[in-house]
Amino acid sequence: MSRLPTNATLRFALWGSEEQGLIGSRYHVAQLAQDQRDRYRAVFQNDMVATSWDPAVTYWLLSFTGLANTATDAVRAAGQRLGYDPQLVGPVQRGASDHQSFQEVGIASANFSWRGEISPAHLEPPYHSPEDTIAKNVSLERLQVSMELIGTAAYAVARS
Numbered sequence: 287m288s289r290l291p292t293n294a295t296l297r298f299a300l301w302g303s304e305e306q307g308l309i310g311s312r313y314h315v316a317q318l319a320q321d322q323r324d325r326y327r328a329v330f331q332n333d334m335v336a337t338s339w340d341p342a343v344t345y346w347l348l349s350f351t352g353l354a355n356t357a358t359d360a361v362r363a364a365g366q367r368l369g370y371d372p373q374l375v376g377p378v379q380r381g382a383s384d385h386q387s388f389q390e391v392g393i394a395s396a397n398f399s400w401r402g403e404i405s406p407a408h409l410e411p412p413y414h415s416p417e418d419t420i421a422k423n424v425s426l427e428r429l430q431v432s433m434e435l436i437g438t439a440a441y442a443v444a445r446s
Contacts, residue, residue, distance in 0.1 A: 352379025
């Protein structure tokens with residue numbers, strides 16, 4: 287993406303200790319001065335974007351507040367342009383993931399993931415177990431769709 291023309295800086299980051307209370311993302315956000323927070327246009331958090339679990343047929347747009355924002359709107363628009371809109375649901379209110387740390391301070395953010403059709407809480411049975419391995423649980427097709435959606439959305443926001 288470094289070779290694509292944008293009007294913004296794209297930052298790719300990984301957070302640690304999400305399951306212990308969003309420790310990494312909360313620390314990062316706490317270190318940002320307000321002028322730095324104001325520069326964020328959207329945060330696209332990818333979570334469970336490649337599960338091979340058969341019932342995970344819905345691509346959830348999860349917002350801590352449950353309201354649409356720049357991140358959810360951009361992914362929805364990408365889904366419409368790319369023909370994936372029927373698989374997208376949301377925004378739906380859901381926290382407990384790193385997008386929450388950003389939304390708590392007013393930065394547009396959302397979590398995007400493949401999960402069961404009936405609810406974003408409907409997770410694959412091996413979730414966070416010793417059986418939850420890359421070798422057993424990765425769908426390259428779902429990963430491709432996820433990356434098309436997030437890549438298209440992030441690029442659209444960075445160009446605006």
